[in-house]
Structures are given as structure tokens and as C-alpha cells.
Amino acid sequence: MLKTSFFPRKLSSVPILNARGVGAIHIKASTTKMELAITRPDDWHLHLRDGELLEAVVPHSSYHFGRAIIMPNLKPPITTTAAAVAYRQSILKALPKNSDFTPLMTLYLTDTTSPSEIKLARESGVVFAVKLYPAGATTNSQDGVTDLFGKCLPVLEEMVNQNMPLLVHGEVTSPDVDVFDREKVFIDTVLSPLIQKFPQLKVVMEHITTKDAADFVQSCDERFVAATVTPQHLVLNRNSLFQGGLQPHNYCLPVLKREIHRQAIVSAVTSGSKRFFLGTDSAPHERSKKECPCGCAGIYNSPVALSVYAKVFEEAGALDKLEAFTSFNGPDFYGLPRNTSKITLRKTPWKVPTSFSFTWGDIVPMFAGETLEWLPSPL
Ligand SMILES: NC(=O)N[C@@H](CC(=O)O)C(=O)O
Numbered sequence: 001m002l003k004t005s006f007f008p009r010k011l012s013s014v015p016i017l018n019a020r021g022v023g024a025i026h027i028k029a030s031t032t033k034m035e036l037a038i039t040r041p042d043d044w045h046l047h048l049r050d051g052e053l054l055e056a057v058v059p060h061s062s063y064h065f066g067r068a069i070i071m072p073n074l075k076p077p078i079t080t081t082a083a084a085v086a087y088r089q090s091i092l093k094a095l096p097k098n099s100d101f102t103p104l105m106t107l108y109l110t111d112t113t114s115p116s117e118i119k120l121a122r123e124s125g126v127v128f129a130v131k132l133y134p135a136g137a138t139t140n141s142q143d144g145v146t147d148l149f150g151k152c153l154p155v156l157e158e159m160v161n162q163n164m165p166l167l168v169h170g171e172v173t174s175p176d177v178d179v180f181d182r183e184k185v186f187i188d189t190v191l192s193p194l195i196q197k198f199p200q201l202k203v204v205m206e207h208i209t210t211k212d213a214a215d216f217v218q219s220c221d222e223r224f225v226a227a228t229v230t231p232q233h234l235v236l237n238r239n240s241l242f243q244g245g246l247q248p249h250n251y252c253l254p255v256l257k258r259e260i261h262r263q264a265i266v267s268a269v270t271s272g273s274k275r276f277f278l279g280t281d282s283a284p285h286e287r288s289k290k291e292c293p294c295g296c297a298g299i300y301n302s303p304v305a306l307s308v309y310a311k312v313f314e315e316a317g318a319l320d321k322l323e324a325f326t327s328f329n330g331p332d333f334y335g336l337p338r339n340t341s342k343i344t345l346r347k348t349p350w351k352v353p354t355s356f357s358f359t360w361g362d363i364v365p366m367f368a369g370e371t372l373e374w375l376p377s378p379l
């Protein structure tokens, strides 16, 4: 049960006059406020969990986003179409009244996923992608793939036949590879050979964190290879993990990288390239699972994601390109219609709650207690 208010609170109506970066026809600036009206965004990478956590977080995502690609790394993972259909039902049941949020389901790829499961998934009309977790790479990836080329070739072929995208957590897991190099080594040893072998397979490299990944995605055919980018990898570098002491709420996988990588990702997404789109990777864990001797990876960012993305585009002088990133590139890549409704982002300061409290515990959001701008609300 929810104890504190969910939605961003407006702090003040102090006029914000700095109009740097304005240029798009959608932006209304006046002497009292600046407003940006954009097509309702979608979240192409989201963890909603299940049970109490699902009920706790689904109001946030459904408030901000029209649709979301729902990650299947539950315990046990969503490995079949039947499980995806059931999980979808529990998400719909947990939605606030009158919400028109649409969950787009995914299957968790394992060594034993069969090609016929991919057919079933396509026929279901509710499964939109298959997720590759290299076994051991991240939260709940124990049942993931141990040998993609040895075990999954028939499934990958069927995915090409069914035009079913493969979403990848792009990190190798070998303990002799440095944790900061795992994405680059994955590109060289898995992703690049995979794309060469299956040039017609749609692949989304999820939550990219390095210049190597941004460059790689830009070098591929834009019809078949794209990437999602999280808020945290656009505004934080690896210093944020250690600033003033260990910061568990900034810990996610792939781990934050050096500043040069952050800058390269910002340049890529604000360039206007169609290959990059919004995927928050919002990954809630109860506070006690983050603030403990072996804290979980994952940042809960749904409540702040749009404000953070808007800030990044504004600072890059690219507010006119924000809407394509949040609302066009994703559906275009997936071959789905763009949303028709709108939301507004107001350049108004608002304070991020220090936590969201429930009877069973609490969740600490990204930028807890800090003041952000670009307050989102449905039109
Ligand atoms: N990003 C994370 O750090 N954690 C995600 C898993 C994932 O997306 O890798 C989670 O499920 O908690």
C-alpha cells in the first residue's frame, strides 16, 4: 500500500527565463514558463517486477509512458509465451484505473528455448521481443544463455523468420575480463559476429554505456541494429559511485563508465540519429537490498527519467531532437505506430521524493531528494 504521493510535485512557480536550446515548433516560451509538448513517450526497457513491487512501481511508468518493453528477468524468468501472457495480465491488473498503458512483453532466452516457442510468441500478439542475458551477467540472469552460438542458432534463425527482435544485455561474464571492459569485449566477441551471421536479425543493444557501443551501433544498418540509453548513463560517470563514500543507489549494470564514454553517448543520442531511443532500465530494488553488504544492481529512475532526458537534450542545445528520441525512434524501429496523445514538460523546479514508502519497505529513486526541472504531465 502506498504511503507517500507518487507524482512529481511542483515546488514553485519561479519564472524560468533561460531559453537556451529552444528551437522546435513544439516549445512554448513565455516570460513565466517554458513548456515543451511532445508525443507521449514509450519506455523500451523497463523492469516492473511482480507482486508488491509491481504494484508499487507501475503507477509511475504508466503515468509517464504510453507503452513499455517489459523485461522478463523475474524469479522464475518468463521463458514461455504462456508465462508472458499471465505476467501481462498481472501488470494490467496492477494499473491505476483508466490507465491506457500497454505492456509489450518479452521472452527470456535460455539454452533450451525452442524455435516453436518463438512462433507461439509471435502468434500471441503480445510478445514483442526476446531478451538475451548472458548467464551471470546481471540481476536474475542465472538461467540465461551459456553459449549463444553453440546452443541458440535454430532459435535465432526462427527469430529472423518471425521478424522478432533480440534485445541484448551486452556484457561478457568471464571473470578475467575487467568489469569496465565487459561491454566492449561483448561487442567484439559476440555482437559483431552475431550480426555478421544474421544480418537480417533485429538487434537492440540495451543500455549502452561506452563510446565503443555508440560507435558500433552507428556503424550498423539502422534497419536492423539500434540501442537504448538510460538516464543514468547520460548524466553520471563512474565517479558518482564513490563520491563522498560508496553510493549504492548509483550502482547498476552495465556499471557507470568514464566521463569520455558518457560524453560520447550524449553526442550520439543528441545527434538526431534514429538508432538511439529511450529505455530507462528502471530497475527497482527494495532499499534494504541496495543498502547492504552485497547490494543489488539496478537504479529506480522511472519517476525522474523524462526530466533527466530533457535536461540532457537542453544542455546539448538539442531540445528539438528530444521528441524523436523519446517517442518516434523506438516505435519506428519496432514497426509499431507512434503514440497519438501528448505530454507536456514544464521547465519548473520540482523535488524528487527521498523515497517511496510502503507497508513492506521503501524504494529510493534516482536523484532522491534533489531538485530537477522539466516536470512532466499528461496533456
Ligand atoms: N540494470 C541493472 O543494474 N539491473 C537490472 C538488470 C539489467 O538490466 O541488467 C535489474 O533487473 O535489476
Ligand SMILES: [Zn+2]
Binding pocket: 138, 169, 206, 207, 253, 254
Ligand atoms: Zn541489463
Ligand SMILES: [Zn+2]
Binding pocket: 045, 046, 047, 071, 281, 282, 283
Ligand atoms: Zn534492465
